[in-house]
Amino acid sequence: MEKENDILKWLNREISDEELMRLKESKDFNTLDKIAHYSSQIETPKVDVNKSLADLKLKTKNTSKKGKVIPFNFKNLYKYAAAIILLLTTSYFLLFNTNNTNFKTAFSETKNFNLPDNSEVVLNSNSEISYANKDWQENRNLTLNGEAFFKVQKGKKFTVNTEIGDVTVLGTQFNVKERVNYFEVKTYEGLVSVTYKNTLIKLPKGSIFKVVNGVIDTTNTFNINEKSWLQKESNFKSTALHFILDEIENQFAYTIETKNVDLDILYSGGFTHSDINIALKSVTIPLQLSYKIDGKKITIFNHDK
Template identity: 45%
Template sequence: MQEDYLAKWLNNELTEAELSEFKKSDTYATYLKIKETTATMEAPDFDADEAWKQLETKRTQEEPKLLTLSPFKSFLRVAAAAVLVLGAAFMYLNSLDTTVSTQYAENKEIVLPDTSEVRLNAASTLSYDDKNWDENRTLSLQGEAFFKVAKGKTFTVTTDQGTVTVLGTQFNVKNRENFFEVTCYEGLVSVLYQGQETKVPAGNSIIAINGNLSKNSAPINGEPSWLRNESSFQSIPLKYVLAEFERQHNINVDSKGIDANMLFTGTFSNTDTDLALKSISIPLQISFTLEGNNVQFYEENAPE
């Protein structure tokens, strides 16, 4: 209420009753003294137009950095950061290789940009740069794959154990744990293993088990048996045979009851589980029990 009285009092708008009430307030004496003192003061000469010009000049020199431009600069910083992030994301996505994988009991056919063909065996992964394929025909393999390579520039298959280089041919690469095998069916392939290069002509293969390299024969103009839904082995330790059985049939194998290092020569079906188990067990004179998704091997004379 006193604020209203003060404004009216300064403008001489109080009624007699309001003025009488205002004079009774504790602050009236103070307001009256201020009014009497300021009444004797003279205001300095003031040029409104000149003051406005000075204000405009000062605002132009000082204020834009803080008030006018700062929001826009902040926007530019955010926009620039967004452009950098989007640009980095675009470059990252374009640098990613094309990757094809298979699960247990699965294989896939892949046609590369130059019409080269790849058959990817079970539990395998293949990666390559699709965008720069014409300049660099290089791919990475983990697992097993059969290649029919179109004529052209050098074609390279890299693995964590060795590298295979060709110009145009048909070959198979198997890259499993402690097991590396390259078989050439047509043309000539060059294999780099542990720093040593080996030429493998058609009808030959090289195999490295636990770092020990050896050579075998292979059919000319043939193809790996797994393309016909069979897995074939020649004097291979049984543990690698059983590992392949697991991949092809997606069945867990317990081999603790047998000697998994005995050598196996033979073939098993990749589609008929019972037939495959018999094809493995009968030549080695071992027995097995199959329950659900688990198979246990044991010696024939072992108690069941």
């Protein structure tokens, strides 16, 4: 405390000779001396208090008359415009889209659910359905990407929209499959209407409509008692191999690669969804192919080449 008092007296030039001698003997005196020297070189601004007060009163008076002036700024314009657009978009979404419902399945997953009219849906693996709850009873309309089985309650028109074609019924049981370059509709009960490229096709019970790579398949019937993916089994009739392999990927969540294999070769038969090895043998043995499993990767190859 004595040292601090000596420093304050020295800065105020009130220090005695004895106190000065004591301060100079301290190890910090050289630093203090330099600080005092450089601080003495700084000029503090001289302020005319009366003039400053008068200027402030005048500025306040002018501001109150003219009001506050905000310079125009294009950045502010963009900011406000963006806020308005966001508000309008959000309002539209809240008014018209809050009742949208989506169901989605991953690889090797299926899902059962009911629609608002109690129509039953079984969604196959790697598939998605979306529809609007609002006015569902008046507009039974949904979008499908993938495969699903429908058991529709009787009522007004029921439509399944896909990227390739649309399916319309009143009340029936049917299956719709839409994959890349593949579209298939099977009727299990009642009558189904399929719209494909502005052409309307009527499918009674036991009928099938299939389009592969943009070409309509001539097969028009199927066995309704034959097991399907609903019984954990996939069946095909004269279908290109690459579609079969795609379905194995969907059902088992494996990645499949091929070597020296004709992917357009036709396959008739089926495979179980319960065991990957049995499924692969069911497909590869009839086609005289071999396979190898490494982790989640499958390689299928022609052992003759």
